[in-house]
Amino acid sequence: MSKANLLDRRQVVSTLLANRKDVVAIGGLGASTNDMCAVGDHARNFYLWGGMGGAAMIGLGLALAQPKLPVLVITGDGEMLMGLGSLATIGLQKPSNLSIAVLDNEAYGETGGQTSHTSAAADLVGVARACGIKDSQSISTMAEVEAFAKAVHDVSAGPRFANVKIDSASQERILPTRDGTYILNRIRGDLGFQPI
Amino acid sequence: MHARADAAETVPNWPDDIFATLQRFDVRQVPYVPDAGHSKLIQRVLDSSTMRGIPLTTEEEGVALLAGAWAGGQRGVLLMQSSGVGNCINMLSLIPILRFPFLTLVTMRGEWGEFNPWQVPMGSTTQGVFELSGVQVLRASSAAEVPAVLEAAASQAYNALTPTAVLLSQRLIGAKVFTK
Numbered sequence: 001m002s003k004a005n006l007l008d009r010r011q012v013v014s015t016l017l018a019n020r021k022d023v024v025a026i027g028g029l030g031a032s033t034n035d036m037c038a039v040g041d042h043a044r045n046f047y048l049w050g051g052m053g054g055a056a057m058i059g060l061g062l063a064l065a066q067p068k069l070p071v072l073v074i075t076g077d078g079e080m081l082m083g084l085g086s087l088a089t090i091g092l093q094k095p096s097n098l099s100i101a102v103l104d105n106e107a108y109g110e111t112g113g114q115t116s117h118t119s120a121a122a123d124l125v126g127v128a129r130a131c132g133i134k135d136s137q138s139i140s141t142m143a144e145v146e147a148f149a150k151a152v153h154d155v156s157a158g159p160r161f162a163n164v165k166i167d168s169a170s171q172e173r174i175l176p177t178r179d180g181t182y183i184l185n186r187i188r189g190d191l192g193f194q195p196i
Numbered sequence: 197m198h199a200r201a202d203a204a205e206t207v208p209n210w211p212d213d214i215f216a217t218l219q220r221f222d223v224r225q226v227p228y229v230p231d232a233g234h235s236k237l238i239q240r241v242l243d244s245s246t247m248r249g250i251p252l253t254t255e256e257e258g259v260a261l262l263a264g265a266w267a268g269g270q271r272g273v274l275l276m277q278s279s280g281v282g283n284c285i286n287m288l289s290l291i292p293i294l295r296f297p298f299l300t301l302v303t304m305r306g307e308w309g310e311f312n313p314w315q316v317p318m319g320s321t322t323q324g325v326f327e328l329s330g331v332q333v334l335r336a337s338s339a340a341e342v343p344a345v346l347e348a349a350a351s352q353a354y355n356a357l358t359p360t361a362v363l364l365s366q367r368l369i370g371a372k373v374f375t376k
Contacts, residue, residue, distance in 0.1 A: 024267075046267065051290045054260030061264025061272070064225060064248060069268075085253030086260075093250060180293035184267055193269045196357065 006167035007142065009103050013074060014039040015145045016101060016152070021070075023152060024062055024187060027176075028055035028075025030110045032103055036074060037176035043190040047176040047183055053082030056100055060090050063098035063159075066191065070097055070152050077104040077118045077163075084127060090159055091132025097155035100128075101148065105168040113168065128161035135160040210342040210368065211236035214301065217346040218247070218273055221354055223299075225250060225265045225272035227258035233303030233369040234275045255280035256287035259298070266296035271354055274300040278322040278363075279315065288329040291359045298331065299353035300361045309371035323363065331359040337367050 013035040017025060026046040027033030032055075033047045046062075048055055059073035080087075080102045090098065106119035118124060128136040139145055139162045148162050177183060185195065214237055218226075226241045227250040228234065241249040252258050258274040265272045276284075281302060291298045305312070306319015323333050332352070336345040345362055352358040 026264075050293065051260060051263075051287055053256070054263075054287055054290065057257045057260035058264035058267070060250075061225060061261040061266075061270075062268040063264075064250075065265045065268025065270040083257070083260075086257050088253050089250065089257055180290075181295045184263070184294045184296065187267050188269065191267075191269060196355070 005140070006165050007140070007145070008169070009035055009105070009166040010038055010171055011142065012101075012103060012145050012164055012166060015142065016072065016074060016149045017042075018149065020044075021153065023070045023072050024066070024191075026055050026059050026062070026071070026073045026075075028052075028073065028079035030076045030079060031171070032075050032079070033176060034174055035103070035171070038171070038174035041176065043186050045176065045183075046187055049178050049180075052079055053086075055079055056083050056086040056090060059098055059100065060086070060093060060095060063095040064093065067095070067097055068155055069191075070099070070155050071095075072152050073098070073100045075100070075102055076109070077102055077106060077116050077124065078108045080124060081117055081122065087128050087131040087133065087161070091128070094132065094159060096158045098159045099148070099152045100159070100161045102161075102163045103166050104163050105166050107168050109168065109170065124163045125161065128163075133159050133161045137162050139164040208236065208339060210336075210339040211240065213343045214346050215240040215244075217343065217350055219244075221350045222271060223247060223273050223350075224270040225261065226275060227252050227261045227272065228275035229255050229258075229277065229280050231275070231277035231303045233277070233364060234301070237301075238275065255283045258300075259284050259287040259290060262298060263290050263294050263296050266294075271297055274298075276300065276302055278302055278304045278306060279318045281322045281325050281361075282318050285325065285329060288331065292330050295357055297354045297357055298359040299349060300331075301364060302361055303364045303369055304366045306366075308366040310366065311371070319366075326361045331361050333361050333363060335363045335365060337365040339368060342368070
């Protein structure tokens with residue numbers, strides 16, 4: 001059941017990717033990757049169906065390889081919690097073109113809605129900031145989501161982190177392709193890289 | 197105070213051979229969890245203008261990082277100690293699924309005169325863990341064989357997309373000993 005005053009995850013992701021231009025977006029395992037597909041498949045969508053905890057690090061590798069390209073990681077609170085150390089790694093590297101948006105419903109939605117650590121104790125914004133990601137904020141309005149979506153295109157001012165409180169309502173499942181080599185090579189092709 | 201027996205008396209040159217090979221293969225991102233056996237190579241990487249050394253909090257971060265690097269057109273190599281291999285297991289599943297070039301250089305503990313029993317369980321299963329995870333294992337046991345092993349490993353990892361781990365044996369690095 002959804003609580004009042006919490007944002008709708010699809011609206012959030014739709015706004016984050018509405019004017020994406022050259023953004024490469026990485027979707028963390030779970031509903032986040034489905035949301036990215038639901039708001040529109042794209043050659044620069046990196047859908048993850050596994051590797052839980054790895055989304056932010058894939059974003060870091062991409063951001064360092066392509067420093068002029070905006071890279072946006074969209075993931076859930078559970079996926080981010082599993083890769084908490086990566087915030088320290090990113091805080092140290094400070095890639096100015098990397099943005100991370102966590103869709104925080106305080107629960108493991110894919111496995112039965114068990115509450116996550118963010119429901120009662122863990123403060124992901126505090127963690128990100130304490131790891132050296134100075135531009136870290138908690139988002140609770142669509143206006144803030146719009147502002148964050150714009151900031152993603154500023155590849156000189158990151159890294160930036162946003163924790164977006166969303167409602168826990170389940171959405172219609174819209175599943176992206178599960179073919180990993182297709183997903184990766186489609187991104188590489190769109191960036192101009194040839195097959196080996 | 198601690199010192200290294202066997203190969204430890206002089207600064208080894210084999211890390212320079214590894215560095216030269218990585219440079220020749222245009223390796224750009226070098227994620228690592230520090231290990232004494234990798235210290236010279238890590239320093240070479242950090243001093244390099246073409247490679248970026250990226251300290252990790254845990255080794256599995258490096259596997260995911262290399263997937264992202266390849267999506268963005270860069271090659272990388274993961275440096276770690278044998279105990280870190282266990283930390284990577286689930287993330288290794290990205291390699292066959294995404295099919296990106298994967299090369300890791302692993303300094304071995306838990307073998308060849310190891311004094312610390314706590315290193316032995318993971319050191320003993322390092323090769324098995326890799327092989328069960330679809331990563332081919334090559335080994336260098338002496339400084340003389342490092343260049344050829346690295347050349348083969350880098351070639352098959354980057355040219356043939358064969359996931360490859362090079363185990364740098366404790367005999368090569370020198371068994372770590374602690375003395376009072």
